[in-house]
Ligand SMILES: Nc1nc2c(ncn2[C@@H]2O[C@H](COP(=O)(O)OP(=O)(O)OP(=O)(O)O)[C@@H](O)[C@H]2O)c(=O)[nH]1
């Protein structure tokens with residue numbers, strides 16, 4: 139039976155490894171390794187040592203050279219590790235090689251993140267997304283799970299030709315078919331759930347309430363900020379990926395305008411591509427939002443990198459054009475004036491906020507009002523009947539207030555977002 143392996147319950151002592159090549163990458167490699175440590179701890183796995191390994195060039199077999207690989211394995215053995223976790227992405231054959239030579243479980247960053255996501259997923263949609271991503275990850279790695287059958291059956295190393303196929307290999311084929319069936323089923327179910335979401339979203343669009351998404355690196359304080367702004371109670375915790383499902387709350391801006399605020403899943407460097415894919419639906423909230431509130435942890439020494447990572451992921455999602463309000467959160471913890479000045483130089487248009495104490499949140503709401511005011515305009519249009527497509531556009535993307543008919547023209551008054559105002563410019567008419 140095809141099952142995705144559950145490691146966290148099985149392993150306790152981890153050796154963490156990051157292999158890098160260019161000496162200029164050393165700092166970044168070190169910080170990624172540190173982050174991997176946090177991710178692994180999130181799974182409740184103990185870390186015995188983290189090693190940064192420099193390799194002169196990329197090797198197919200182990201990523202690093204054979205000599206370095208032997209050193210890593212010896213180190214893992216000396217520590218009696220039951221898992222080696224690589225921050226580098228391992229190809230399935232590399233993972234198998236390491237497991238065979240090290241005689242221990244070997245995983246990579248992607249698998250760690252998948253495991254965390256699997257533990258955290260709450261809603262049906264998040265669970266399906268994670269299941270799908272995990273099965274896709276496991277599929278090319280199945281050979282490794284059944285490798286022991288081949289060894290026991292004496293089927294020859296690596297399976298060999300068709301004539302001497304081991305038990306394991308047959309089992310793999312059966313499993314692969316089963317996995318494909320399950321992947322297809324998960325995809326279909328996900329499609330269903332997404333359709334339902336789309337309907338709910340339409341409902342929201344119909345209500346025409348402006349909408350902002352809170353985005354940012356994991357643990358930046360997004361959920362805390364949503365709670366603070368909306369007086370609600372979303373789980374916020376000092377751990378990575380506390381939030382995996384989106385939550386939307388309605389708040390009122392200082393000018394009385396309502397605003398829907400959505401909390402989103404946190405970003406992380408080297409987020410496995412499969413997960414970006416899998417979580418697109420969740421992050422779609424960010425793509426569909428009128429604007430984004432980008433929350434940064436002002437206390438993080440990595441703030442610039444986190445900032446850039448988030449922008450990169452947003453770009454991948456096609457949300458790079460959105461207007462962004464940048465928030466330096468946890469400002470209550472930054473007391474050194476020089477640090478504050480440095481932050482201001484780095485992020486000149488950012489707002490100082492503490493989601494914990496409430497400091498700066500009024501200014502933030504004010505800013506949201508301003509952004510919304512910039513974005514929408516009340517317009518009057520005279521649209522000839524043969525351009526009914528423009529009327530549909532208005533109904534879809536703007537808030538139509540009145541519709542009248544005069545001869546062959548349709549007269550529409552609408553609150554129009556800047557994004558489509560240009561296309562309708564030539565039909566603008568001064569109100570009578
Ligand atoms: N001192 C201080 N702590 C904060 C502030 N905002 C958030 N925190 C803490 O930072 C931690 C992370 O907060 P969350 O709101 O869960 O962060 P998140 O961005 O939603 O994290 P993920 O859901 O994991 O992506 C929690 O322990 C919060 O209490 C703040 O303004 N000041």
Ligand SMILES: [Mg+2]
Nearest residue numbers: 360361380381
């Ligand atoms: Mg959160």
